[in-house]
Amino acid sequence: MRDIGFVESFSKHRLGMIGLTGIVIIVALGVFGPMVVAYPVGYNEAMPLAAPAREHWLGTDGLGLNLIDEIIWGARTSLFISLTAVAVATCIGVPLGLVSGYFRGRIGGLIDSVIEIAMTIPTLPLMILISAISGPSVGTVAVVIGVFSWPTLARIVRNSTLKLASLPYIEAAIVLGIPRRTIMFKHILLNAVGPALVDLTIIMATAVLTEAGLSYLGLGDPNAWSWGSILQNAFRAGHQFHAWWLIVFPSLAIMFFVVSFNLLGLGINETLNPKRD
Amino acid sequence: MFRYIGLRIVKGGLTFLAAVTVTFLIVRLMPGDPTTAFLSDSMTAQDVQALSAALGLDKSLPEQYALFLRNLVHFELGQSFFLKQAVSAIIAPRLAWTLLLIGTSLFITLLIGIPLGVYTARHKGKWIDQIVSTMIVLGISIFIPLLAFVFVYVFSLELGLTPVGGAFTPDVEDSERIGDVVRHMLLPTATLVVVNLAQIVLYTRNSMLDVLKEDYIRTARAKGVNDRSVTWGHALRNAMIPTVTVTGLMLGRMVAGAVLTETVFSWPGVGSMIYEAVQKQDFPLLQGAFIVLAFSVILMTLVTDLVVAWLDPRIKLDAGIIR
Numbered sequence: 001m002r003d004i005g006f007v008e009s010f011s012k013h014r015l016g017m018i019g020l021t022g023i024v025i026i027v028a029l030g031v032f033g034p035m036v037v038a039y040p041v042g043y044n045e046a047m048p049l050a051a052p053a054r055e056h057w058l059g060t061d062g063l064g065l066n067l068i069d070e071i072i073w074g075a076r077t078s079l080f081i082s083l084t085a086v087a088v089a090t091c092i093g094v095p096l097g098l099v100s101g102y103f104r105g106r107i108g109g110l111i112d113s114v115i116e117i118a119m120t121i122p123t124l125p126l127m128i129l130i131s132a133i134s135g136p137s138v139g140t141v142a143v144v145i146g147v148f149s150w151p152t153l154a155r156i157v158r159n160s161t162l163k164l165a166s167l168p169y170i171e172a173a174i175v176l177g178i179p180r181r182t183i184m185f186k187h188i189l190l191n192a193v194g195p196a197l198v199d200l201t202i203i204m205a206t207a208v209l210t211e212a213g214l215s216y217l218g219l220g221d222p223n224a225w226s227w228g229s230i231l232q233n234a235f236r237a238g239h240q241f242h243a244w245w246l247i248v249f250p251s252l253a254i255m256f257f258v259v260s261f262n263l264l265g266l267g268i269n270e271t272l273n274p275k276r277d
Numbered sequence: 278m279f280r281y282i283g284l285r286i287v288k289g290g291l292t293f294l295a296a297v298t299v300t301f302l303i304v305r306l307m308p309g310d311p312t313t314a315f316l317s318d319s320m321t322a323q324d325v326q327a328l329s330a331a332l333g334l335d336k337s338l339p340e341q342y343a344l345f346l347r348n349l350v351h352f353e354l355g356q357s358f359f360l361k362q363a364v365s366a367i368i369a370p371r372l373a374w375t376l377l378l379i380g381t382s383l384f385i386t387l388l389i390g391i392p393l394g395v396y397t398a399r400h401k402g403k404w405i406d407q408i409v410s411t412m413i414v415l416g417i418s419i420f421i422p423l424l425a426f427v428f429v430y431v432f433s434l435e436l437g438l439t440p441v442g443g444a445f446t447p448d449v450e451d452s453e454r455i456g457d458v459v460r461h462m463l464l465p466t467a468t469l470v471v472v473n474l475a476q477i478v479l480y481t482r483n484s485m486l487d488v489l490k491e492d493y494i495r496t497a498r499a500k501g502v503n504d505r506s507v508t509w510g511h512a513l514r515n516a517m518i519p520t521v522t523v524t525g526l527m528l529g530r531m532v533a534g535a536v537l538t539e540t541v542f543s544w545p546g547v548g549s550m551i552y553e554a555v556q557k558q559d560f561p562l563l564q565g566a567f568i569v570l571a572f573s574v575i576l577m578t579l580v581t582d583l584v585v586a587w588l589d590p591r592i593k594l595d596a597g598i599i600r
Contacts, residue, residue: 121299217536
C-alpha cells in the first residue's frame with residue numbers, strides 16, 4: 001500500500017475542504033476587499049435603513065452606510081484579531097506545554113497546575129473587566145483574547161510531548177548525545193504540530209466569537225468596523241425588528257468565519273487520526 | 278479518598294486566590310492612575326477620601342493586597358458607582374437567578390446529551406458519524422445573541438408562545454408564580470442547552486466507544502448479560518468519567534454563554550448586570566461580578582471532581598494519580 005501524504009489525504013476530506021474554501025474567501029475579502037471598498041464613514045441622509053437592493057446589496061444601516069462595506073472591513077478586523085490571538089496564545093502555550101511535558105517532575109507538575117488553574121477561571125467576565133478598564137480598542141481585545149486562549153493549547157502540546165518523549169526514537173536521540181534543546185524543538189515539537197494545529201483553528205474561531213460577544217456587550221472599538229459592533233449598533237438603536245438585514249448578515253458573517261475554521265480543524269484532526277476500525 | 282478531596286479543595290482555594298490576585302493586579306497595574314478605575318466624577322471630595330482609605334490607596338502594594346483579601350473574606354466587594362449600594366448586596370439576588378438558569382440548563386443538557394451520546398455510540402456508522410460531526414461543529418460555532426434573537430423572534434413575537442424577556446411577571450398570583458418563571462425560563466434555557474449539547478454528546482460517545490471495546494465488556498457479554506444491561510450498567514459508568522470531567526471544564530464557557538444569553542433575554546442575573554455595568558462603566562460592579570462568578574465556577578468544578586472520584590473507584594484507593 002502506498003503511503004499517501006497529508007495534503008493528498010486532506011484533500012479527500014469533504015468537510016475539511018469546505019472549511020478551507022470558506023477561509024480562502026474570508027482572507028480574500030479581508031485582505032483585498034478594503035483595497036476596493038472605501039472605509040464606511042460619515043452619514044448618508046439619502047437612504048438610512050434601506051433594504052437590500054441592487055445599489056446596496058446588503059442594505060444600509062441607520063447612518064445610511066452600505067452594510068456590505070462594513071462587513072468587508074469587518075472581515076479584516078476579524079482576521080487581525082484572530083491571528084493576533086493565535087500568535088499570543090502560541091507564544092505562551094507552546095513553550096509552557098513543551099517544557100511541562102518534557103521535564104516531568106516538579107517543573108512539569110507546577111506548570112500543569114498553572115494550566116489547570118487557568119482553565120478553571122471563567123474568562124469572559126475577566127476579559128470584560130479588562131476591556132472596560134483599558135478602554136475599547138481592537139488591539140487590546142486581540143491581545144486579551146490571546147492571553148486567555150493559551151491553556152488548552154498548552155495542555156494539548158503537553159500531552160503530545162508526554163507521549164512522544166517516551167518513544168524509543170527520543171531515547172535513541174538522548175543516547176546519541178543530541179542536545180536537549182534540539183530534541184525538544186526538532187524531534188518533539190515538529191511531531192506535536194498536528195494536534196496543536198487543530199487547536200489553533202479552534203482558537204481562531206473562538207477569538208472571533210469572543211470579539212463579537214464583547215462588541216455585542218458594548219466593548220467594541222468605535223473606530224473599527226467589526227461584525228460584532230455592527231450588531232451592537234443595530235441593537236442599541238432598536239433596529240433589530242424592522243431592519244432584519246442588520247442582524248442577519250453580520251451574524252451570518254460571524255458564523256461563516258467560525259464554521260469555516262472549525263471545519264478546517266475537523267478536517268485536519270480526522271486526517272491526522274483516521275478512524276480506527 | 279479524603280486525601281483526594283483535600284487536594285481538590287486546596288487546588289480550588291489556590292485557583293480562587295489566583296483569580297482574585299489577577300483582578301487585584303489588573304485594576305492596580307493598568308496604565309494610568311490605579312485610582313481612576315474606582316473613582317468616578319460624580320463623587321464628592323469626601324467620598325473620594327473615604328474610598329481611598331477603604332481601598333488603602335495611600336499604602337504600599339503588598340499592604341493594599343492584604344487589605345483587599347481581608348475585605349474579600351468579609352464579602353466586602355466595594356460600592357457600586359451608580360447604584361450607590363454595596364456590590365455584594367446588588368449581586369447576591371442576581372446570582373440566584375444566574376445559578377438557576379445555569380443549573381437548569383446543565384441538568385437538561387446532561388439529561389439529553391448522555392443518552393444521545395450512548396445511542397450514537399451504539400449505532401455508529403458512516404451515516405451517524407457524519408451527522409454527529411456536523412452537529413458538533415455547528416454547536417461550537419453558534420453565536421449566542423443570534424440564536425437567542427431567532428428564538429425570541431420566532432417563539433415570542435411570531436407565535437406568541439413565550440415572554441420576550443425577564444424572569445417573571447411582577448403582579449402574578451402566588452399560585453401561578455412557578456409556572457410563570459418556568460415560561461420565562463424556556464427560551465434562555467433552550468439557548469444554553471443548544472450551545473452546550475454537542476460537547477456532551479461528543480465526549481459521551483467517544484468514551485463509550487472506547488469502553489465498549491474493553492475486555493470486561495466482552496466478559497460480561499460472554500456471561501450472557503443482556504445488551505441493555507451491558508450498555509447502561511457496565512459501560513456507561515466508566516464512560517461517564519470523561520463526560521463529567523468535560524462538564525467541569527465547560528462551566529467557564531457556560532458562564533460566558535449565560536452573560537450573553539441573559540443580556541438578550543433581560544434575565545435578571547449577574548450576566549445582564551454585567552451588561553448594564555459595562556454601559557455605565559461601573560468597575561467595582563464588574564470586578565465583583567467576576568469574583569463571584571469565578572467562585573461559583575470553582576465550587577461547581579469541585580463538585581464535578583467529587584463526582585469523578587465517586588465514579589472512578591481507583592481514586593478512592595490512591596489519591597491524585599488519576600489524569
